[in-house]
Amino acid sequence: MSEVRFVNVSKEFEDDNKGKFTAVNDATFTIEDKEFMVFVGPSGCGKTTSLRMIAGLERQTSGDIYIGDRTVNKAHPKDRDIAMVFQDYALYPHMTIRENMSFGLKNLKRPKEEIEKKVSEAAQILSLENLLDRKPRELSGGQRQRVAVGRAIVRNPKVFLFDEPLSNLDAKLRVQMRMELSELHKRLGATIVYVTHDQVEAMTLGTRIVVMNQGEIQQIDTPEELYKNPKNMFVAGFIGSPPMNFVRGRLDGNIVQTVEHALVVPEDKLLKYAEYQGKEVVLGIRPEDVINIEHLPDAPAQNVIEPVIKIVEHLGSEFLVYFGIGEETIVGKISSDYHMEVFKKHQLYINMEKMTLFDPQTQMRIG
Amino acid sequence: MLASHHSSKMNKKRFTWENTVQFFKDYGWCYAFILVPVILFVLFTVYPLVMAFIYSFQKYSVLGSEWIGLDNYRSLMDSPVFWKAMKNTLIYTVATVPVNILITLFLALMIFPLNNKSQTFFKAAFYLPGVTSGITMSLIWLWIFDPTGAGLLNAVFDFLGLDSVMWLANPDTALFSLILMTYLGAHGAGILLYLAAMGGIPKSLYEAADIDSASWWSKLKNITWPLLKPTTLYLLVMGVIASFQVFEQAYVMTMGGPNLATTTVAYLIYEHAFLSFEFGLAAAESFVLGFIIIIISVIQFKFMSSDIEY
Amino acid sequence: MATNHQQIQLQLDEKKDKQRKIFKIVGLSVIYIVLTIWAILTFVPLIWMFISSIKDTTSITQVPPQLIPDQPTLDAYRRVFDVGGFARWFLNSVIVSTILTISNVVLASLAGYAFAKLKFPGRNTIFWILLGSMMIPGQITLIPLYILIVNTFQMADTYLALVIPTLVTTANIFLARQFMASLPSTLIDAARIDACSEPKIFWKVILPMAKPGLAVLGIFTFVANWNNFFWPFLVTSSNEMRTLQVGLTSFRYQYTADYGAMMAGAVLTAIPMFIVFLALQKYFLKGITIGAVKG
Numbered sequence: 004m005s006e007v008r009f010v011n012v013s014k015e016f017e018d019d020n021k022g023k024f025t026a027v028n029d030a031t032f033t034i035e036d037k038e039f040m041v042f043v044g045p046s047g048c049g050k051t052t053s054l055r056m057i058a059g060l061e062r063q064t065s066g067d068i069y070i071g072d073r074t075v076n077k078a079h080p081k082d083r084d085i086a087m088v089f090q091d092y093a094l095y096p097h098m099t100i101r102e103n104m105s106f107g108l109k110n111l112k113r114p115k116e117e118i119e120k121k122v123s124e125a126a127q128i129l130s131l132e133n134l135l136d137r138k139p140r141e142l143s144g145g146q147r148q149r150v151a152v153g154r155a156i157v158r159n160p161k162v163f164l165f166d167e168p169l170s171n172l173d174a175k176l177r178v179q180m181r182m183e184l185s186e187l188h189k190r191l192g193a194t195i196v197y198v199t200h201d202q203v204e205a206m207t208l209g210t211r212i213v214v215m216n217q218g219e220i221q222q223i224d225t226p227e228e229l230y231k232n233p234k235n236m237f238v239a240g241f242i243g244s245p246p247m248n249f250v251r252g253r254l255d256g257n258i259v260q261t262v263e264h265a266l267v268v269p270e271d272k273l274l275k276y277a278e279y280q281g282k283e284v285v286l287g288i289r290p291e292d293v294i295n296i297e298h299l300p301d302a303p304a305q306n307v308i309e310p311v312i313k314i315v316e317h318l319g320s321e322f323l324v325y326f327g328i329g330e331e332t333i334v335g336k337i338s339s340d341y342h343m344e345v346f347k348k349h350q351l352y353i354n355m356e357k358m359t360l361f362d363p364q365t366q367m368r369i370g
Numbered sequence: 371m372l373a374s375h376h377s378s379k380m381n382k383k384r385f386t387w388e389n390t391v392q393f394f395k396d397y398g399w400c401y402a403f404i405l406v407p408v409i410l411f412v413l414f415t416v417y418p419l420v421m422a423f424i425y426s427f428q429k430y431s432v433l434g435s436e437w438i439g440l441d442n443y444r445s446l447m448d449s450p451v452f453w454k455a456m457k458n459t460l461i462y463t464v465a466t467v468p469v470n471i472l473i474t475l476f477l478a479l480m481i482f483p484l485n486n487k488s489q490t491f492f493k494a495a496f497y498l499p500g501v502t503s504g505i506t507m508s509l510i511w512l513w514i515f516d517p518t519g520a521g522l523l524n525a526v527f528d529f530l531g532l533d534s535v536m537w538l539a540n541p542d543t544a545l546f547s548l549i550l551m552t553y554l555g556a557h558g559a560g561i562l563l564y565l566a567a568m569g570g571i572p573k574s575l576y577e578a579a580d581i582d583s584a585s586w587w588s589k590l591k592n593i594t595w596p597l598l599k600p601t602t603l604y605l606l607v608m609g610v611i612a613s614f615q616v617f618e619q620a621y622v623m624t625m626g627g628p629n630l631a632t633t634t635v636a637y638l639i640y641e642h643a644f645l646s647f648e649f650g651l652a653a654a655e656s657f658v659l660g661f662i663i664i665i666i667s668v669i670q671f672k673f674m675s676s677d678i679e680y
Numbered sequence: 681m682a683t684n685h686q687q688i689q690l691q692l693d694e695k696k697d698k699q700r701k702i703f704k705i706v707g708l709s710v711i712y713i714v715l716t717i718w719a720i721l722t723f724v725p726l727i728w729m730f731i732s733s734i735k736d737t738t739s740i741t742q743v744p745p746q747l748i749p750d751q752p753t754l755d756a757y758r759r760v761f762d763v764g765g766f767a768r769w770f771l772n773s774v775i776v777s778t779i780l781t782i783s784n785v786v787l788a789s790l791a792g793y794a795f796a797k798l799k800f801p802g803r804n805t806i807f808w809i810l811l812g813s814m815m816i817p818g819q820i821t822l823i824p825l826y827i828l829i830v831n832t833f834q835m836a837d838t839y840l841a842l843v844i845p846t847l848v849t850t851a852n853i854f855l856a857r858q859f860m861a862s863l864p865s866t867l868i869d870a871a872r873i874d875a876c877s878e879p880k881i882f883w884k885v886i887l888p889m890a891k892p893g894l895a896v897l898g899i900f901t902f903v904a905n906w907n908n909f910f911w912p913f914l915v916t917s918s919n920e921m922r923t924l925q926v927g928l929t930s931f932r933y934q935y936t937a938d939y940g941a942m943m944a945g946a947v948l949t950a951i952p953m954f955i956v957f958l959a960l961q962k963y964f965l966k967g968i969t970i971g972a973v974k975g
Binding site for chain 3: 396397399400401403404406407408410411413414415416417418419421422425432477480481483484488490492493494495496497498499501502503504505506507509510511512513514516518519520521522525528529551554555556557559562563611614615617618621622636639643644649652653655656657659660663664667
């Protein structure tokens with residue numbers, strides 16, 4: 004069993020500039036055995052601090068951390084049965100790749116044969132066999148990345164920790180490494196905790212995702228759930244690219260009345276919004292739920308708006324179109340089959356079947 | 371090594387055996403790494419600093435010092451020799467530091483546009499004299515300033531048809547002679563700092579200036595000089611601090627003479643402390659010197675510092 | 681009409697371009713000439729030292745002086761060794777500078793590393809106190825330090841007295857902290873995960889990376905102590921315990937007339953530093969910028 008459990012874990016820092024601030028506030032969660040758990044959030048949200056607390060590189064101010072069945076509150080990193088891959092790879096520049104990969108096992112005083120065996124196994128998995136006697140500076144970014152992973156693999160740890168491991172790679176390599184990491188996870192059958200600021204990476208890699216903001220855990224869920232049922236406006240705005248559009252309005256009967264439009268709420272949703280009748284709400288619409296009516300087989304009877312398009316961005320198969328509702332700018336992601344022109348009016352259908360409503364005060368999802 | 375104190379469950383305020391052990395587990399090595407330097411610092415900087423302060427109010431004697439309050443300070447304020455030394459030190463500082471900074475800047479500006487090889491050559495050439503000691507340089511210059519025609523400087527004067535000068539033996543020229551030798555001294559370190567700073571100025575600034583058709587002088591005045599200000603400030607502060615403590619030249623070449631013409635404050639402190647063993651008076655003088663140095667440094671920072679970031 | 685105009689413009693541009701090229705060449709020549717002259721001027725004292733050291737006792741006082749001695753002789757160098765003690769002074773300087781270099785490199789790098797990379801209660805406070813103390817002029821602490829070492833510890837005329845106050849200097853700790861701070865922190869984290877103990881991290885991970893910086897620190901410390909005068913001058917009284925710089929000044933006051941020997945002694949004192957500089961030039965030229973300005 005190699006689950007990782009946080010119970011009421013908080014971490015405060017004494018910062019020279021900001022004074023005392025809370026990096027992680029009262030976090031409680033469990034990372035299941037063999038799970039690929041991704042921590043995602045903007046910089047400074049506490050995700051890296053959480054990872055470093057699992058690693059034992061930082062100590063929590065309060066709360067308990069368990070790896071497997073035992074608390075590791077005060078355990079040294081070496082006694083936690085973890086391995087870590089760093090953002091800048093952190094390869095020792097003066098050691099060869101072989102020495103880099105075997106350094107940890109040597110420090111743990113493992114027998115020589117075992118070290119050699121493990122290093123060559125890991126090298127084989129990552130196709131590094133020919134590079135073992137080189138120095139890190141002779142390797143490309145992608146190769147260094149593999150060495151960093153290899154160094155973690157030879158430790159055969161209960162838990163792998165990844166701290167933004169792909170952020171220093173170029174876009175193409177990143178996609179490739181992403182797939183390799185997914186495969187690696189399946190092959191090793193280990194628990195992986197992975198930190199990234201990139202929500203695409205989080206969505207593609209994670210079996211579950213922890214979304215953090217300002218030291219608070221916002222939501223822990225599968226990628227699908229996060230996307231479909233974000234708990235609050237932060238998660239809704241953070242997951243998905245471009246982010247969800249938010250439009251202020253008022254719920255009147257089966258209508259969300261914005262400054263310009265009256266949008267009709269589907270019958271089946273009305274029940275859960277009952278409490279908010281006559282109140283201010285924030286309507287959340289994903290960009291792909293803004294649809295050019297040309298794409299629809301039948302012209303819809305309602306929820307069609309006709310804004311002036313301010314900007315059209317070409318993404319190949321899609322357009323990103325920007326238009327205003329009141330003061331807010333709305334972005335739609337629209338198939339590029341039909342030409343769309345800037346500064347012209349276009350008829351757009353808002354798919355209210357997929358709408359989300361938020362409370363403007365608490366920013367929480369309604370219903 | 372770990373960034374926080376103990377888990378709050380352990381009650382971090384309480385001083386227990388367990389907490390102490392944990393504290394040393396966490397930070398023991400950190401303190402071990404700085405232990406010796408800190409002990410040395412306390413022993414050879416903090417303790418002497420405190421003692422110097424105490425001595426400055428005493429008439430020091432090995433057998434038993436006598437508390438005399440502000441007498442040392444009073445007597446040095448009344449002493450014409452102290453004021454003469456202060457004046458000499460000020461003249462020396464004003465005449466050496468800014469001029470040498472300008473020389474340094476001038477040389478650095480000329481070296482900067484050269485190719486790498488020439489740069490390295492001139493950097494090394496200007497640096498090399500700097501590895502000779504103050505004592506060696508003072509002895510050489512003592513010989514160069516020799517009052518007879520065998521002294522190099524007087525030989526040059528003879529060659530130019532000028533009269534020989536009693537450089538160091540004449541109260542009117544002695545201090546000037548000490549100043550003169552600094553001009554031909556080593557500017558290597560300052561040149562390197564300026565060159566490093568010049569290398570750090572973004573080229574785009576000069577390109578933008580070129581597009582604005584700025585002249586060479588205007589670029590120097592409006593881009594180079596302001597952006598070199600941190601380096602200039604550093605050289606200025608360091609230069610002033612060093613020149614306020616100038617001692618070796620005065621000791622080797624003139625012994626503070628003739629007629630106190632080259633007695634600097636640092637030399638006076640030496641004389642009072644180690645020739646006439648008036649430790650208390652010397653301590654008082656050293657505090658006045660230190661006070662002035664700190665004041666001047668602060669003023670320089672105030673006037674020269676700028677929040678340039680690039 | 682238009683083409684004619686364009687042609688004139690083109691010619692004008694070409695002419696200006698030529699002018700600019702000539703201007704650049706002239707400018708560069710002037711720069712080389714001025715720099716060379718100034719470099720020679722700064723070398724004059726050193727050259728004069730060397731020339732004077734190979735003159736005999738009569739030609740050295742000759743008026744006007746010979747710029748190139750007609751009978752070069754090493755006689756002055758023999759006289760340096762005749763007065764006694766010079767070899768011993770040299771040895772003392774080697775011993776003292778070496779001890780201080782080693783102790784400063786070891787102690788400053790450990791402390792610099794701790795201040796740059798480790799977090800512990802009181803770190804910033806201690807560091808700022810150390811840094812602030814650099815503002816205090818040496819004259820203030822000198823007198824009590826002298827009394828402490830000479831009277832209290834009764835250490836006068838010992839190697840210990842020569843080295844103990846500067847076993848590690850604040851300036852070196854600061855310098856070490858500067859280049860330690862530039863090393864990536866994640867390597868230290870990685871080493872901790874790799875089950876490395878704290879001293880081993882320093883030894884196996886930090887030191888190999890800090891070598892160039894430590895070389896600079898060591899070289900500067902060696903040169904500074906080789907050239908140091910005042911403290912050795914205060915705490916040594918016997919001839920055997922003098923360092924080179926202290927011994928050299930005794931030429932000034934004991935053998936006033938013998939400029940030849942004085943210059944020969946100066947040459948012998950300076951030459952080791954010239955050798956150090958020429959052999960380790962790159963460290964000198966790169967090193968100075970580590971600790972200064974952008975601190």
